[in-house]
Amino acid sequence: MNDLRDLYQEIILDHNRNPRNFRAIDGATITLEGYNPLCGDRYTIYLVLDGDIVKDISFTGAGCAISKASASVMTSMLKGKTRAEAEAAFQQFHEVATGHNAISDQQLESLGKLGAFAGIREFPMRVKCATLAWHTMHNGLEGKHEGATTE
């Protein structure tokens, strides 16, 4: 089960079991739903913005371990960050989960928790699970009201 351990790394299993920021926020600045019709993953992302700063971020919903851990890691990373930093993290996550360039050990270290998602690229069927919450957050910051559907 070596390959599987690349996908289901300890961080992912942990965040799936104990998701962080797993709650609704009443009166959030931005509330947006993301849905993957293919597998039924469905999450709502809540963002509280104070000017340029993500003051609070949380999520609710249900889905597979990959999608849930990804949402959990995202919320724990973005609290207190600026919009630009959140956007940069989104781009970085996208590159980690879907990119074709090899990731060096040094890069992996600097990626921190995001590095746990590097195994996803070997499982193309699961990329949409990993990116759902991030796309939803990104659409929310961009001012889209449509939510994300990864289809």
Next chain:
Amino acid sequence: MLTAELAPLPVETLRQDFPILNRIVRGKPLVYLDNAATTQKPQQVIDAISRYYAETNSNVHRGVHYLSEQATIQYEGARRRVANFLNAGSEREVIFTRGTTEAINLVAASFGRKFLREGDEVILTEMEHHSNIVPWQIACDASGAKLRVAPINDRGEVMMDQLRALLNPRTKMVAAVHLSNALGTINPVKEIVELAHSVGARVLLDGAQAVSHLPVDVRDLDADFYVFSGHKIFGPTGIGVLYGKAELLESMPPYQGGGDMIRSVSFQRTIYNDIPYKFEAGTPHIAGAIGLAAALDYVENVGLERIAAWEHELLEYGTGLLQEIPGLRLIGTAHQKASVLSFVLESAHPHDIGTILDNDGVAIRTGHHCAEPVMHRFGIPATARASVAFYNTRQELDALAQAIHNVNRLFR
């Protein structure tokens, strides 16, 4: 079950007919348990299709030349083969379509235009595949008819009392699945047909899953329409069947216009062809029909009674194995069941189960199985579903159970 009287199925020998079953995937021998999605093809079917393209390829019903005549004979032979397989009264009652989905769309559109009016009702069951829901929603939107739904119980069986209560003189159509792809339930379709006919309603039976697991006799069932897909009965994709009673098909308007479906065309007036051709516009999937006929030959050679008996054993065996797995809940525990083991685990989401099983070479389907109302009924977003065909073995079900234990271990 008449199992005692039937010679046992030589499964290991039959497996040799299916080249793909020898494949190694992800370093493990393939354990193919996704037969409800599509079935594998025996060499006999693959050969029939290549032989057609290598030796006979030509258009049908049009040429005077030798090959066209041969292709027409084979294509029409396939139609007779299907009629015989379903025990239809005549091959005129067999229309080739792209599959189950197109067959249902054809009936919903054409029957709907002719027979559905404002205030009429169409009854479905809660366990229908989306392809037996959406075409009826479209037909109801167009006609002003109302859609009614017969609910299912916790085992995943149609609640017949409720179905009975829904039936009334305004009911024009009852559309029901014969064998549910999401739950494995075998519906009491003969009883459903009788009930529907007693109020003057017509019945469409979705046999997409049933035909490869149970003997089907449309005249015994007295079904008005019966539909299935070639690819789910060891035949090619892109070909399917609509069986319809001749007098109904004759009274219904065409579905699509084009070549073959007409007798004569002028800008003033077009005269439609007789059934079945009235419903087959354009060049059909000739190779597909021939491949399907080869598949039906194959299935009848093996014998559907024997297939049903063996699969029943497999299902019982698999059910036993799965029930021993901690945290596993079977979705679909009808008294009458075939082929399907749909389940959820406490430890892991179906999508994760699917990935982990795949890593062990075990191919199953995860998701809503195009039956979202069933998922809502059971309050779950999705299930993991293993579905057996006659070529599956007890050892393969052992591998399934082992792989599910691995999921529990990983997500402990």
